[in-house]
Amino acid sequence: MPLVLTPLSDGPAAPRAIDLGGIVPDRVAGLGLADVAALPVVADGRPCRVGDLFAVTGDTSDAAIDCRGDFARVHFVAAGMQSGVVRVTGHVGRHAGEGMSGGRLEVGGAAGDWLAAQIAGGQVIVAGDAGHNVAAAWWPWRATAAPGRRSRCGRARSPWPADSGPIPAWACVGVRCSP
DSSP, X not given: OOEEEXXXXXXXXXXXXXXXXXOOHHHHTTOOHHHHHTSEEEETTXXXXXXXXXXXXXXXXXXEEEEOSOBTTEESTTTTOOSXXXXXXXXXXXXXTTTOEEEEEEESSOBOTTTTTTOOEEEEEESSOBOSSTTOOOOTTTEEEEEEEEOOOOSSSSSSOGGGOSOOGGGXXXXXXXX
């Protein structure tokens, strides 16, 4: 039986946004239910614990997490996952599967923006619709936002591979490369 996470509240008192980043099968493997419930997460920008927001049941030994209920406001589900399976029975929020390098994310409903952004491996299966920027690549380590401005990205110190020549203009709109 997998580890099962079920939201404790779906009403108006429920948090508007929950960051579940880092709660992945490879991290919770071998932990007891009380240990999983004590793991830190962020809700509406404030730190809290998994057990404050979700009922935690099941078993952590089979490298699987089932997310049951409305997870549309839960973001970063399966982000950074290296192995295992995360199943969401309904909708899932933004950045689900971001930075995955292995494992499988299964979404029974729709997925928010930035689904599987920066994915390096693994599988993402979505039964419903997906938002904007699915499997998008972004370069936060070299670019900072500069809305409405064109950058002067060069060859040597840009995030674009050095041997690929100059960065195309379409990749530079709206960002400013670090010197």
